[in-house]
Amino acid sequence: MKVAVALLASAALATLVPASLPAHSRPADTVDPSLPTQLPRTAIPHHYGLTVTPHAGRLTFDGRVTIDLEVIKPTRELVLNAADLKFTSASLRQAAGVATLPARIATDVDAQTATFTFPNTLSPGAYHLEIAYSGKINTQANGLFALDYKTKAGKEARSLFTQFEAADARRFIPSWDEPDYKATFDLTARVPANEMAVSNMPPASSRKIAGGLKEVRFQTTPIMSSYLLFFANGDFGRITKAAGNREVGIVMTRGNEAKAQFALDAEAQILPYYNDYFGTPYPLPKLDNVGGPGQSQFFGAMENWGAIFTFEYAILNDPAITTEAGRQDIFVVEAHEMAHQWFGDLVTMAWWDDLWLNEGFASWMENKATGHFHPDWGAEIDRVASREGAMGLDSLNSTHPVVQQVRTVEQANQAFDSIAYSKGESVISMLEDFAGPDVWRDGIRRYIAAHKYQNSRTTDLWSAVEAAGAKGLTTVATDFTTQPGIPLITVGQSQCVNGSTAVTLTQGQFSADRPQEVAANPRSWHVPVKANAGGATVQVVTSGRTAQLTVPGCGPLLINPGQYGYYRTLYTPQQVEALTTSLPRLAGMDQYGLISNGLSLSLTGYQPMQPGLDLLNAMPANGSAKVVQQIVGRWDSLYDRLDGDSAAQGAIAARVVRAYGPRLQALGFTPRAGEPAVDALLRPTLIGTLGKYGDANVRTEAARLFAAWKTSPDAIPGSLKSTWLSVIARNADAATWEAIHERAKATTGTVERTSLYQLLGRAKDETLARRALDLALTNEPGKTVSSGMITAVAGQHPRLAIDFVLAHLAQVNELIDISGRSRFMQRLAGSSRDPALIPVLEGYANANLAPTDRKPIQQAVDRIRYESTQAPRIRAETAAWLTAHPAG
Numbered sequence: 001m002k003v004a005v006a007l008l009a010s011a012a013l014a015t016l017v018p019a020s021l022p023a024h025s026r027p028a029d030t031v032d033p034s035l036p037t038q039l040p041r042t043a044i045p046h047h048y049g050l051t052v053t054p055h056a057g058r059l060t061f062d063g064r065v066t067i068d069l070e071v072i073k074p075t076r077e078l079v080l081n082a083a084d085l086k087f088t089s090a091s092l093r094q095a096a097g098v099a100t101l102p103a104r105i106a107t108d109v110d111a112q113t114a115t116f117t118f119p120n121t122l123s124p125g126a127y128h129l130e131i132a133y134s135g136k137i138n139t140q141a142n143g144l145f146a147l148d149y150k151t152k153a154g155k156e157a158r159s160l161f162t163q164f165e166a167a168d169a170r171r172f173i174p175s176w177d178e179p180d181y182k183a184t185f186d187l188t189a190r191v192p193a194n195e196m197a198v199s200n201m202p203p204a205s206s207r208k209i210a211g212g213l214k215e216v217r218f219q220t221t222p223i224m225s226s227y228l229l230f231f232a233n234g235d236f237g238r239i240t241k242a243a244g245n246r247e248v249g250i251v252m253t254r255g256n257e258a259k260a261q262f263a264l265d266a267e268a269q270i271l272p273y274y275n276d277y278f279g280t281p282y283p284l285p286k287l288d289n290v291g292g293p294g295q296s297q298f299f300g301a302m303e304n305w306g307a308i309f310t311f312e313y314a315i316l317n318d319p320a321i322t323t324e325a326g327r328q329d330i331f332v333v334e335a336h337e338m339a340h341q342w343f344g345d346l347v348t349m350a351w352w353d354d355l356w357l358n359e360g361f362a363s364w365m366e367n368k369a370t371g372h373f374h375p376d377w378g379a380e381i382d383r384v385a386s387r388e389g390a391m392g393l394d395s396l397n398s399t400h401p402v403v404q405q406v407r408t409v410e411q412a413n414q415a416f417d418s419i420a421y422s423k424g425e426s427v428i429s430m431l432e433d434f435a436g437p438d439v440w441r442d443g444i445r446r447y448i449a450a451h452k453y454q455n456s457r458t459t460d461l462w463s464a465v466e467a468a469g470a471k472g473l474t475t476v477a478t479d480f481t482t483q484p485g486i487p488l489i490t491v492g493q494s495q496c497v498n499g500s501t502a503v504t505l506t507q508g509q510f511s512a513d514r515p516q517e518v519a520a521n522p523r524s525w526h527v528p529v530k531a532n533a534g535g536a537t538v539q540v541v542t543s544g545r546t547a548q549l550t551v552p553g554c555g556p557l558l559i560n561p562g563q564y565g566y567y568r569t570l571y572t573p574q575q576v577e578a579l580t581t582s583l584p585r586l587a588g589m590d591q592y593g594l595i596s597n598g599l600s601l602s603l604t605g606y607q608p609m610q611p612g613l614d615l616l617n618a619m620p621a622n623g624s625a626k627v628v629q630q631i632v633g634r635w636d637s638l639y640d641r642l643d644g645d646s647a648a649q650g651a652i653a654a655r656v657v658r659a660y661g662p663r664l665q666a667l668g669f670t671p672r673a674g675e676p677a678v679d680a681l682l683r684p685t686l687i688g689t690l691g692k693y694g695d696a697n698v699r700t701e702a703a704r705l706f707a708a709w710k711t712s713p714d715a716i717p718g719s720l721k722s723t724w725l726s727v728i729a730r731n732a733d734a735a736t737w738e739a740i741h742e743r744a745k746a747t748t749g750t751v752e753r754t755s756l757y758q759l760l761g762r763a764k765d766e767t768l769a770r771r772a773l774d775l776a777l778t779n780e781p782g783k784t785v786s787s788g789m790i791t792a793v794a795g796q797h798p799r800l801a802i803d804f805v806l807a808h809l810a811q812v813n814e815l816i817d818i819s820g821r822s823r824f825m826q827r828l829a830g831s832s833r834d835p836a837l838i839p840v841l842e843g844y845a846n847a848n849l850a851p852t853d854r855k856p857i858q859q860a861v862d863r864i865r866y867e868s869t870q871a872p873r874i875r876a877e878t879a880a881w882l883t884a885h886p887a888g
């Protein structure tokens, strides 16, 4: 639909603007015509001078922007991105300073564009486009948005933030809102005089103006993509630290300064490390991380250049509620967003097709930095967990390549998935291992130096790393980033010849939902396969169907030691048996990788359940805490699959309690000063799982703590509060549920309050789950809290939550970011294996999503279909295995 609002330029708008263009302007067509674009490639913006006046109380803002641009092809119109903006006036001045041209403005709601048409054709050259407009302040994280919260004194307060990635800068500023239109920005904000305004750059000036306001003018940004612009204002505090010759800072709602210290220390630690790693120093004068009181179903933090945004739960270390996992996440999330300051902000993907360059790289770097500064946190196990997460999606027919086609705004939003993040991370881990860490780093340095302040594509990265010395990397990298799916390496019979193990490897493709089809017609990769048989580790790069491998030693043959490879390995039964026996002696990451590999093959039918369960059962109870945490999760996932078979579930519960109960006893129910961080992580996992299985010790302690907590909120240690209350909430009766509800209402701290409301969604009791859903649609929890309650209900009752959402779709959509809406249903279906849900999901997609935007639903459907097909076999074989292997 194209709505025309004819307007004439007002003379008053033609204010003084510099008549010359910035030095970097080029007369040629510098915009890459091969990129997909929603905008005609007729003009290039160079600089935006924006003044914005938010009206927080009435959720609107006024904006006035002057864009210095260059017309590169004769045209009568300029097409910009704009969404939900109302235009007051627009005019165009030629740089030479001749007459002002009035513009007729037409907006296209579906295309999210505004077209400015002029009385005559514009010849190529420099112009200034001046636009006055107004826009909406949203209540979810899109464009300029408000987060409401309660101050410590219990007063209602509102702060404002922006969130623009992927395509929401256009809700704040009419602009060429695509990543390859890089420009500089001057932002001026008129805000209440007693509040703080924050943007990418430090303020250049601040002066009081009428109406109790001040006008803050920020320094000019470096040339950057529009999605990286940032603005916030509110009753903030800011703490800072020097990191070399730059200032790092944490901005947060006032009063939370002490809770921000952990994030500030991390930021100051990470910046010099990245300066060194990337070889190009961080270019802006300061780097803030701005905390916002709320949450989103789409994202947790955003890498705006110089002004990272992070929701409070991932930036404030709150002794009243932050778990050990949450505390570590503060470091990890910051390491991720800071890596983007180079990978994404300084060098930006040319188009969303290459989004993985941003997200895969930052995900990989977050673990690298975490491993560097906190070697005791077990980041290498998280790396393996990431690979397993990616393979869950990548084993479905509806997966997609790492480098994928993105044509619509919605597809850009959907591109932020586990393929971009976790498969991207896993492939980079494999390639770093292939290149060697020093060569890889040198390649990254070349890449950053060659493309800084510009846009790049995936192939530019491979060229830079090959040029640094990683021979053959491009072949491997291209196979893994342009093809979807997972290689399957089938290992032939081992032969011991002269003290070495000789085997034939056969390459195929692993598929959860179409094993026959891919076996008949598998994709082919160049796979770097490593192997160890008790001597030195060797590597071969497969090419074609089979490869011969000779490995020193005749011990158990382990494929993929170190777990850098992105593939599944199907061993012979004898090989699995030998590995099962030797499992206790393997490194933690290999124990975890091998068990995950075995279970995955068993659950998808590539082998019976028995070898997978044997491996799982071989994990020593006194193994690495971080691995044990994962292994307990694997048992628990089997427990859920056996729903309805109380004998088999009882057998799993007994086995887990018998194996890991003593471990919990040794850890104790209470955190100990100075204990290893991984122990502090394992404790909540064991409390939660044993509590779920009805372990008497855990239930008794939970009841005792809950009784004390009802009268004193500090009776449960903050780092275990959500753990213990989860055990309680899951088994809650009406009185217990109401007690948590009352405490949620009375709590002011946003993070604690949010987590209490979410606990209300965890009840197993269906009546209470319904109450949580009804409560989510009231104004009580708060605009960004409600969707998390619905998600919590879906954990236990996916069908109930989905039916509820479908019955209240318009209301629920108001509670979710625009960018997250098309994926919310996929998330709600995440814990379901019920085939009856398939037509419900398909009906939802057909009625509400464009055919181009249905991939997330298709993925949910594919997963449910194959899991429900495999379920009878998995249940029967697991029950039989449990009977044959009594817990003791």
Ligand SMILES: [Zn+2]
Residues within 6 Å of the ligand: 336, 337, 340, 358, 359, 362
């Ligand atoms: Zn990211």
